[in-house]
Amino acid sequence: xxxxxxxxxxxxxxxxxxxxxxxxxxxxxxxxxxxxxxxxxxxxxxxxxxxxxxxxxxxxxxxxxxxxxxxxxxxxxxxxxxxxxxxxxxxxxxxxxxxxxxxxxxxxxxxxxxxxxxxxxxxxxxxxxxxxxxxxxxxxxxxxxxxxxxxxxxxxxxxxxxxxxxxxxxxxxxxxxxxxxxxxxxxxxxxxxxxxxxxxxxxxxxxxxxxxxxxxxxxxxxxxxxxxxxxxxxxxxxxxxxxxxxxxxxxxxxxxxxxxxxxxxxxxxxxxxxxxxxxxxxxxxxxxxxxxxxxxxxxxxxxxxxxxxxxxxxxxxxxxxxxxxxxxxx
Amino acid sequence: xxxxxxxxxxxxxxxxxxxxxxxxxxxxxxxxxxxxxxxxxxxxxxxxxxxxxxxxxxxxxxxxxxxxxxxxxxxxxxxxxxxxxxxxxxxxxxxxxxxxxxxxxxxxxxxxxxxxxxxxxxxxxxxxxxxxxxxxxxxxxxxxxxxxxxxxxxxxxxxxxxxxxxxxxxxxxxxxxxxxxxxxxxxxxxxxxxxxxxxxxxxxxxxxxxxxxxxxxxxxxxxxxxxxxxxxxxxxxxxxxxxxxxxxxxxxxxxxxxxxxxxxxxxxxxxxxxxxxxxxxxxxxxxxxxxxxxxxxxxxxxxxxxxxxxxxxxxxxxxxxxxxxxxxxxxxxxxxxxxxxx
Numbered sequence: 001x002x003x004x005x006x007x008x009x010x011x012x013x014x015x016x017x018x019x020x021x022x023x024x025x026x027x028x029x030x031x032x033x034x035x036x037x038x039x040x041x042x043x044x045x046x047x048x049x050x051x052x053x054x055x056x057x058x059x060x061x062x063x064x065x066x067x068x069x070x071x072x073x074x075x076x077x078x079x080x081x082x083x084x085x086x087x088x089x090x091x092x093x094x095x096x097x098x099x100x101x102x103x104x105x106x107x108x109x110x111x112x113x114x115x116x117x118x119x120x121x122x123x124x125x126x127x128x129x130x131x132x133x134x135x136x137x138x139x140x141x142x143x144x145x146x147x148x149x150x151x152x153x154x155x156x157x158x159x160x161x162x163x164x165x166x167x168x169x170x171x172x173x174x175x176x177x178x179x180x181x182x183x184x185x186x187x188x189x190x191x192x193x194x195x196x197x198x199x200x201x202x203x204x205x206x207x208x209x210x211x212x213x214x215x216x217x218x219x220x221x222x223x224x225x226x227x228x229x230x231x232x233x234x235x236x237x238x239x240x241x242x243x244x245x246x247x248x249x250x251x252x253x254x255x256x257x258x259x260x261x262x263x264x265x266x267x268x269x270x271x272x273x274x275x276x277x278x279x280x281x282x283x284x285x286x287x288x289x290x291x292x293x294x295x296x297x298x299x300x301x302x303x304x305x306x307x308x309x310x311x312x313x314x315x316x317x318x319x320x321x322x323x324x325x326x327x328x329x330x
Numbered sequence: 331x332x333x334x335x336x337x338x339x340x341x342x343x344x345x346x347x348x349x350x351x352x353x354x355x356x357x358x359x360x361x362x363x364x365x366x367x368x369x370x371x372x373x374x375x376x377x378x379x380x381x382x383x384x385x386x387x388x389x390x391x392x393x394x395x396x397x398x399x400x401x402x403x404x405x406x407x408x409x410x411x412x413x414x415x416x417x418x419x420x421x422x423x424x425x426x427x428x429x430x431x432x433x434x435x436x437x438x439x440x441x442x443x444x445x446x447x448x449x450x451x452x453x454x455x456x457x458x459x460x461x462x463x464x465x466x467x468x469x470x471x472x473x474x475x476x477x478x479x480x481x482x483x484x485x486x487x488x489x490x491x492x493x494x495x496x497x498x499x500x501x502x503x504x505x506x507x508x509x510x511x512x513x514x515x516x517x518x519x520x521x522x523x524x525x526x527x528x529x530x531x532x533x534x535x536x537x538x539x540x541x542x543x544x545x546x547x548x549x550x551x552x553x554x555x556x557x558x559x560x561x562x563x564x565x566x567x568x569x570x571x572x573x574x575x576x577x578x579x580x581x582x583x584x585x586x587x588x589x590x591x592x593x594x595x596x597x598x599x600x601x602x603x604x605x606x607x608x609x610x611x612x613x614x615x616x617x618x619x620x621x622x623x624x625x626x627x628x629x630x631x632x633x634x635x636x637x638x639x640x641x642x643x644x645x646x647x648x649x650x651x652x653x654x655x656x657x658x659x660x661x662x663x664x665x666x667x668x669x670x671x672x
Contacts (some may be wrong), residue, residue: 184381184557187600212530213603256533286403
């Protein structure tokens with residue numbers, strides 16, 4: 001077993017919305033090993049990006065702590081902060097908002113190099129930047145160096161974001177829906193580039209997506225966590241989660257996903273939910289947050305007690321009363 | 331063969347012949363759509379697939395005369411066959427077009443959740459739309475119909491009609507827009523990526539609703555997507571576009587098992603699926619060609635492993651390779667069928 005890189009204990013984040021508090025993350029616990037791919041899936045608003053931002057050190061948790069290489073993020077020295085920023089990078093979701101519109105692509109990619117590796121001359125910089133652009137498929141490089149972000153398409157900007165995250169040879173990358181605007185074929189080749197970095201340099205990924213098929217492809221040897229309204233409802237190895245999902249929400253997600261094969265996708269067995277609208281974070285259901293939509297809902301139990309994430313059969317962790325057989329005890 | 335027999339019995343709705351559209355750019359003329367021809371019949375769903383910039387949106391917006399201002403159709407015809415007469419879309423004035431838009435041909439644009447006016451109630455959208463086409467309908471009659479449609483897309487009709495757009499979630503807005511597009515019983519509906527940017531469960535919900543609606547009403551659906559799994563769900567016929575050209579067109583079952591264009595085959599092999607146990611996804615090497623400074627020969631040749639000297643010299647034309655199956659490839663006989671994974 002490889003060593004632990006990152007651990008979160010009871011991670012909670014509350015945002016203020018006017019006078020009210022909105023709980024976006026509610027007591028997450030998990031750890032990520034060095035060289036692992038840890039994938040998070042879930043619908044919008046489930047807190048997956050917030051978790052990613054906290055792990056990347058861009059947002060402070062309201063309660064609970066994050067440990068990186070045995071150091072609590074809240075108690076770092078100035079030197080440790082700088083080392084952390086070199087080791088940990090984030091690829092943001094929205095490439096329209098995350099690239100400075102007044103800088104050229106060359107500037108965007110060379111600033112982090114100058115910040116973390118002082119004393120590079122122009123020739124070295126140009127060479128490094130060109131390498132990065134080639135890596136993410138923005139060729140011919142000369143066409144892109146002097147462009148501004150507004151001259152690029154969504155997919156091209158996402159590739160610049162990916163290249164920017166790779167500038168400082170990070171060891172841990174938070175990838176937030178980084179390929180959502182890129183065409184399938186290129187998407188696969190970019191993910192392969194990321195996977196190659198992992199095998200060669202042992203990079204660890206925290207991969208955020210809403211596409212389970214993509215999660216399966218990218219995290220084939222890693223783990224997938226399914227989040228629902230700020231909580232992890234199921235956590236298992238990618239292969240196990242896809243082949244033998246336990247939580248009703250995971251089952252629903254997997255069965256709802258269309259597949260690129262007309263025969264398979266039109267005869268696919270559905271796991272029907274009883275409700276279609278995701279509850280608002282302002283007004284969360286009591287007990288298990290999934291119970292208003294859950295076909296397994298047990299009256300007097302699921303709406304009252306919140307299930308905790310517990311190991312099931314030793315192969316995965318699930319937060320569900322019914323899976324753990326607690327419903328029969330009542 | 332069955333589909334081809336069934337097709338003849340249904341009325342033809344659209345016929346596009348040799349349509350070419352160019353954009354004026356500062357670098358020169360960009361050939362966005364070249365020589366596109368296809369037909370669409372009542373109750374048929376035609377799904378256009380291809381990477382960004384392949385011309386699928388330009389092609390479909392030109393069917394309602396809504397292409398961007400710098401786009402010029404330079405040749406070809408677009409014929410729409412209404413109940414009583416036929417229309418040549420490209421020769422119609424804006425005023426004439428305004429009459430058939432939404433009433434005969436409706437179009438839902440990309441990111442169309444933002445299409446609603448934020449300062450008026452949802453019900454005013456429905457009333458406005460109906461009254462601009464059908465003079466003299468009472469508000470009550472329109473609202474009654476709107477309510478029925480909103481229930482069809484499984485929304486709480488009264489709540490939606492009395493809300494402002496910002497009070498609805500993205501998925502709800504998308505469904506409300508779907509209801510709105512059916513308000514005037516159009517014969518052709520064009521959807522441009524209606525399910526992207528939606529969550530898995532919402533996307534599934536919209537796909538199911540679309541399929542329901544298609545069984546209930548007899549419209550013809552043109553659907554643009556880059557997501558092959560959505561195509562597999564909804565299409566009767568799949569049209570692959572590459573570099574502004576239609577390179578393959580076939581019934582959905584055929585194209586996913588036996589594609590006859592290397593680009594279609596490449597796309598299918600690049601999509602991750604859940605059903606397979608282990609997989610080796612292949613991306614298509616290279617990048618899309620420049621549509622301003624176009625090379626001779628087949629546009630896909632530089633990325634194609636089947637390419638020969640012939641491909642670099644001579645552009646292939648669409649040829650029939652099976653029932654309702656056409657492809658533009660010199661070497662289509664060498665392309666192996668897709669091996670079912672898992």
